[in-house]
């Protein structure tokens with residue numbers, strides 16, 4: 001079979017489940033200016049990569065001197081202003097039909113997500129308010145413990161959901177928000193999968209069978225449970241989560257993680273969540289910070305080509321590149 005992978009890529013829906021946008025943005029105004037300049041460039045890269053949907057992660061886990069709720073509001077204001085000022089290229093979406101309309105209009109559809117529940121403190125009312133502001137997904141933790149649950153880096157104890165965390169999951173189900181279990185402990189992940197009435201996702205993670213010994217690379221029992229509950233597991237591009245030796249962190253290794261997840265979960269439960277970071281990519285970090293062959297978002301067509309090269313049927317490629325996440329979000333946010 002001969003297929004023009006680039007042409008095929010430009011036609012299908014391509015969804016990136018995790019993209020850092022406002023990480024440490026309020027740290028320094030000088031830095032912020034740099035970022036504000038970088039965003040426009042990045043949107044061009046996103047479009048060059050044929051990516052239709054990006055889930056924008058707002059992170060407040062690193063303490064910058066602001067209370068997390070204030071920091072989240074400040075970051076949201078920056079991101080929403082950025083979206084407004086680039087309205088020809090990007091649009092904030094809160095429903096599936098808006099995502100499909102954005103694709104038609106050749107704009108990037110941006111979904112708002114928190115990476116860590118810190119901004120809601122211990123108040124479900126704050127969760128509801130952020131929903132009103134457009135939030136449609138939330139990662140319950142980043143690496144560390146918060147009021148909702150333990151993060152995966154708290155490996156010594158590996159606690160799961162708090163009592164408040166259980167009420168947060170229920171409220172997210174009720175509101176129609178996607179519950180993201182990336183970065184949680186395995187115990188926390190399993191508790192959410194048991195409790196949640198809607199399917200959950202791992203927006204950016206790796207597969208333990210391919211990369212043993214990394215806290216972001218999960219065992220088959222976790223993958224199986226996510227699939228059983230109708231969820232989607234999204235493979236990340238973070239080199240150290242994909243390979244113990246940075247030299248071996250290549251596009252081909254990334255596809256190995258996808259392959260194993262598909263083998264364990266079935267093709268309806270695997271997606272992609274790059275975790276590209278516009279600041280870091282502009283600040284000249286060393287080469288081992290990037291996945292070779294998939295360094296930036298404009299290389300996304302290489303993923304489609306690599307899946308076709310590994311003999312995935314075109315229908316399966318469509319699912320992995322975006323349709324699985326579209327279906328999940330449709331079930332949850334409507």
Ligand SMILES: [Zn+2]
Pocket residue numbers: 115183204275
């Ligand atoms: Zn992350």
